[in-house]
Amino acid sequence: MKPITQNIQDYLKEIYTLTDGGEAASTTALAARLGIAPASVTGMVQKLAGGTHPLVNYRKHQGVTLTPEGKRAALEVIRHHRLLETYLVTMLGYSWDNVHEEACRLEHFISEEFESRIAVALGNPIRDPHGELIPTPELEMPSDESLALSALRPPQKAVIVRVRADDSALLRHLESLGLVPGAKIQAVEYSLFDHNLRIQVDEKLPIVVGSAISDKIFVVCNPL
Amino acid sequence: MKPITQNIQDYLKEIYTLTDGGEAASTTALAARLGIAPASVTGMVQKLAGGTHPLVNYRKHQGVTLTPEGKRAALEVIRHHRLLETYLVTMLGYSWDNVHEEACRLEHFISEEFESRIAVALGNPIRDPHGELIPTPELEMPSDESLALSALRPPQKAVIVRVRADDSALLRHLESLGLVPGAKIQAVEYSLFDHNLRIQVDEKLPIVVGSAISDKIFVVCNPL
DNA sequence: AATAAAAATTAGGTGTGACTAAATTATAGT
DNA sequence: ACTATAATTTAGTCACACCTAATTTTTATT
Known part of the structure; x- marks a missing residue:
């Protein structure tokens, strides 16, 4: 075929x-x-x-x-990629800024058995280390309610669920700012002109982020 | 280049x-x-x-x-392959008759970091699940003192250290006979005509193996 | 509506690594 | 030493997935 x-x-x-x-x-x-x-x-x-x-x-x-066939095939690869990233970080001690490349290569070559075994070893996770959703074994993409951090306005509070970035340097930068999944955010000040957002991360001193960053971070406002 | x-x-x-x-x-x-x-x-x-x-x-x-360069490159791949087989069996629960294919695919795509991390996770093993020697990180192949089971003669005793086979069906067969690394063997009878060898495996009832099998099993006679 | 700029496509070409068929070289038997 | 057979190499093709350059189509501007 x-x-x-x-x-x-x-x-x-x-x-x-x-x-x-x-x-x-x-x-x-x-x-x-x-x-x-x-x-x-x-x-x-x-x-x-x-x-x-x-x-x-x-x-x-x-x-x-x-097409539906194409989507299935894409989700299969994406599932491989995100499971691999999760496995590399959780089981092999990779740092989150270092997994993308490795996962990008291996995602094409692991078998269904490998996929299933690492999924089980990880407890069938729903999100990868960056918070990206992992398609289900039936290849359905879970729905994501998150919104961009750049849409947050004072005095809204939220929790980071997802960081959309592959770039190593950016990821290290975000980590150094505490901008990782699970971090609690409160918007403190918004500048209409440069779209900068001053936020407080996990009760620490407020920091200012531009839209290049805040567009890539996704949050939920009313976490359970 | x-x-x-x-x-x-x-x-x-x-x-x-x-x-x-x-x-x-x-x-x-x-x-x-x-x-x-x-x-x-x-x-x-x-x-x-x-x-x-x-x-x-x-x-x-x-x-x-x-050439020396070619040998280095070959040993690199072989190290990847055997570390992968070991990892799949030890950490992910693969059976020894099922790892070859997966390792054959992945061996070409794992990074040096991956290689090193799984080696550490496994405690820098010297042999893979079939007993094949794993080249060192410096890409030297350890020497192997073993001899073919087919060369064993009554009443010699030996221990299996290595099984040279990729074939799934053969590996399952060997496992069912107890012919796995670590098994203690005693040669009981040898037939010069058909090269059949009757052996006792781990104190069990003797079995007869032809040279198709005994050529692929390697043993040491005087293990420490 | 005309035209400039941007986007997309076609045409033609490259390197890789496989193939088959035909030719050549080596090996073994008498 | 000769010849049949086996092993190996040469020659010529093909598919894949990329490339550049040139052309066509779309879009945006005036």
């Missing part, structure tokens, strides 16, 4: 995240994420949209979305 | 095991092990023997051996 190669998995994973907001993914955006030329994406996407069970929907100049 | 791809690693690994006995590896033998056509091997081997830092020594019709 049609083997889903490592490459194709990477395409599907990126298409998944790009189309998460509801919009179709443009070839250019995909190319940028994958670090390849737009023309190469066009070719690949045409291939993925062909055959009897296409993995993506594609019409010229209209962007790409996942 | 010259990236050592997954493919090349597989070549080097097979060349390592084929040249273990001292002989150069023939292209045909390599092709059989790798499951590809002999002609393909010739092409690949010519490439590997070229460049400034060749990974193999090769002369037409003379077979292939590893």
